[in-house]
Amino acid sequence: MRRSWNNNYQSYAARILPGEYYVTKNDEGVYTTLGSCISACIRDRVLGIGGMNHFMLPSTGAAEVDAWKASSQSSATRYGNYAMEHLINEIMRNGGKRQNLEVKIFGGGRILENMTDVGERNIAFVRDYLQLEGLQVVSEDVGSIYPRMVVYFPSSGRARVKRLRSLHTNTIVKQEISYIDTLKAKPVTGDIELF
Amino acid sequence: MATITPADLIKDIGGLVTLPDVYLKINRLVDDPNTNSADIAKAVSQDPSFTVRLLRVANSSLYGFSSKIDSVPKAVTIIGTAQVRSLALSMSVASSFAGLPNELVSMDNFWRHSLLCALAARHLAREARRCDPDALFTAGLLHDIGELVIFNRLPDQAREALELVLDSQDEMPIFQAEHEVMGFDHAEVGGELARQWQLPPLLEECIAHHHAIANAKSHPRETALIHLANIIALMAEIDTLDPDDVPPIDPLAWELTGLNEDSVEPAMRAIQAEVVEVEKLFLGNS
Helix, strand or coil, rough: EEEEEECCCCEEEEEECCEEEEEEECCCCEEEEEEEEEEEEEEEEECCCCEEEEEEEEECCCCCCCCCCCCCCCHHHHHHHHHHHHHHHHHHHCCCCEEEEEEEEEEECCCCCCCHHHHHHHHHHHHHHHHHHCCCEEEEECCCCCCCEEEECCCCCCCEECCCCCCHHHHHHHHHHHHHHHHHCCCCCCCCCCC | CCCHHHHHHHHHCCCCCCCHHHHHHHHHHHHCCCCCHHHHHHHHHHHHHHHHHHHHHHHCCCCCCCCCCCCHHHHHHHHHHHHHHHHHHHHHHHHHHHCCCCCCCCHHHHHHHHHHHHHHHHHHHHHHCCCCHHHHHHHHHHHHHHHHHHHHHCCHHHHHHHHHHHHHCCCCCCHHHHHHHHCCHHHHHHHHHHHHCCHHHHHHCCCCCCCHHHCCCCCHHHHHHHHHHHHHHHHHCCEEEECCHCCCCCCHHHHHCCCCCCCCCCHHHHHHHHHHHHHHHHHHCC
């Protein structure tokens, strides 16, 4: 995990890439850049323990129209469920309490004009997941056409979202595609860890 | 690997990117004191595709003339010979650079930012007065031309610089990332290209120094306008008026141009509205 000093916020922050997550008890930030991927930022608002994930659902065949639904147990949502559960479990392992959790969601942009709206599907999934889990979203910045840079501070709950110029679109798309390729390379076997 | 300089990059692109004959002819004629506007109109008329596009631009809302401009001599007389040269260069350049493809950034996105900057520069030039809005338009259109050279000639380093920006928490400006990776930036490369092409000194300075305006010696005012126009173009693109969302404006730019922060919002709104039509005029295929 790459951590660097942030002059604006006078604190360290860790950089996560697609497929990664980071949870901290310390007074530090976590940041990422998003195209059509989603980052959920979750923390225990009492203890200030929390973190961020970064994921998307792989594409599915036309037969699986409802495959984005968190409860569908499709091959696609396993990765979304996995990303969400890992983040939440790690927060709870560090002492977070479920009833204190507060959630912010970012990303899901339609950053390529001529692409089917995979961002929209990722947004639908995360909303559905959070509703099923009974977790409340306190703020969000999702959809639209812009790539984003998100910095989140779990100790205060503060998040800063910056839209990125299209100069960065292809670099972000490339990072997201190589993440999707690693998902495809891994067979979907084995159970999701449940607590 | 031996250290590469901007001059090395420019040396070997001569065969890939060339300015069209119509621009070179107009350029020679405008600089020749013995020619008149009829000679320039004749040079324009020899290129049918350029003629069509020049008339389309002359009749567009960019100029807003009340009567229809239906002939090249009329266009040259009304718009002015120096301005026709600027337009010829502006219209040539996007098609010339089609010969320099890259896999890092889509040409549509690249030219949209360039056009937003061109429109902002034109807008600010009119407001600041005492400078040629058409020359500033061209300077805005060409200000990042060095990027296309870097993307094509040094794709690995260019990718590394782009990734460095994303890894930085505060969206480090791309010219700074290029410096860290390559030891020079796109402004220097663009300046070198302008020198090689013998573009007017105003363009060379604006291209070479739009990120470091204190280094502009012969056209500091125009360079400062391009510096401002670039940042306003970025604001227009991501649709924000928050200065924290874009790279900082060098305060020297206000001093040099006599403008102030009040100019930002009107310019940003104006270019957001104009870019749709102008994109068709300058980047259309016909």
